[in-house]
Amino acid sequence: MSAAAAAGGQPKDAGLQPERTVLSWTRTAFAVAVNALLSLRAGFVAGEPALVAVGALLLAAAAAVVALAAVRRAQLSDVSPSAPPPRGALLSVTAATVVAAIAGVWSVLAVQGAAGAGGVPGAAS
Amino acid sequence: MREPTWRQEGEDPDYRFTLANERTFLAWIRTALALLAGGVLLHQLAPTLGPRVAVVILSVALGVAAAALSVLSYTRWRRNEIAIRTGRPLPFSRLLVVLAIVCAVTAGVLTVFLIVSDAVA
Numbered sequence: 223m224s225a226a227a228a229a230g231g232q233p234k235d236a237g238l239q240p241e242r243t244v245l246s247w248t249r250t251a252f253a254v255a256v257n258a259l260l261s262l263r264a265g266f267v268a269g270e271p272a273l274v275a276v277g278a279l280l281l282a283a284a285a286a287v288v289a290l291a292a293v294r295r296a297q298l299s300d301v302s303p304s305a306p307p308p309r310g311a312l313l314s315v316t317a318a319t320v321v322a323a324i325a326g327v328w329s330v331l332a333v334q335g336a337a338g339a340g341g342v343p344g345a346a347s
Numbered sequence: 348m349r350e351p352t353w354r355q356e357g358e359d360p361d362y363r364f365t366l367a368n369e370r371t372f373l374a375w376i377r378t379a380l381a382l383l384a385g386g387v388l389l390h391q392l393a394p395t396l397g398p399r400v401a402v403v404i405l406s407v408a409l410g411v412a413a414a415a416l417s418v419l420s421y422t423r424w425r426r427n428e429i430a431i432r433t434g435r436p437l438p439f440s441r442l443l444v445v446l447a448i449v450c451a452v453t454a455g456v457l458t459v460f461l462i463v464s465d466a467v468a
Contacts, residue, residue, distance in 0.1 A: 239362070239363050239366050239367075243366045243369055243370055246369075246373040246374065247373060249377060250373045250376055250377055250380075253377045253380035253381065254380060257380055260384060260387045260388065261387075263391070264387065264391060267391070306354070306365065312369075312372055312421060312424060313421060315373075315376055316376070316417050316418060316420065316421040319376055319379050319380060319414075320414050323383050323410050323413040323414035324410075324414065326386060326406075326410040326413070327406075327407050329390075329391075330386070330387065330403060330407055330410065331403075331407070333390065334399075334403055
């Protein structure tokens with residue numbers, strides 16, 4: 223970067239900051255979707271309709287994160303963006319992750335219970 | 348949801364800093380989701396790997412670590428945001444050390460399981 227740009231003008235990658243932030247939201251949506259699919263699979267394998275329901279809920283959460291990415295894209299498309307993330311957005315993503323974690327632990331214990339009852343031969347502990 | 352009081356504290360910082368903080372939060376959330384997916388996949392797709400009790404404990408531990416990490420990502424984002432707004436140094440965090448230990452223990456245990464199950468087979 224030249225001294226003039228450093229002293230006065232916009233930094234060179236100023237326009238890419240919003241893009242990286244939006245991409246970060248998109249990647250997070252993918253990560254939520256992967257865990258949603260895992261929860262769905264665990265629900266079908268263990269025969270637990272509640273896990274399937276949580277998986278569907280997490281899939282909706284992934285869609286919501288995609289929507290948040292779109293909102294951020296719109297908010298940050300100004301020349302000089304300064305908008306904070308939508309209120310409660312980060313807290314909601316945190317809550318969705320906690321729900322996914324609970325479903326994950328639950329799926330492990332549920333399948334374990336089924337194996338213990340003779341559901342999966344040779345897998346009983 | 349009402350505006351949190353800390354959003355009025357200090358002054359609005361350079362947007363690049365708040366965006367970087369937002370991305371850091373999202374990166375931690377993805378790390379938590381990756382740990383969780385690893386635990387669930389380990390349990391569902393590797394039924395012959397290692398003693399089943401140990402695999403279950405490891406999977407549950409990864410799930411619990413993911414839950415704790417997601418909550419910590421949020422509190423960490425909030426603390427950083429306040430520090431940036433008030434011009435204070437970013438708070439020190441042991442999160443990186445803890446995450447490294449979790450990953451090292453997981454990798455170590457799984458490597459032992461892989462070697463042992465291969466020797467048996």
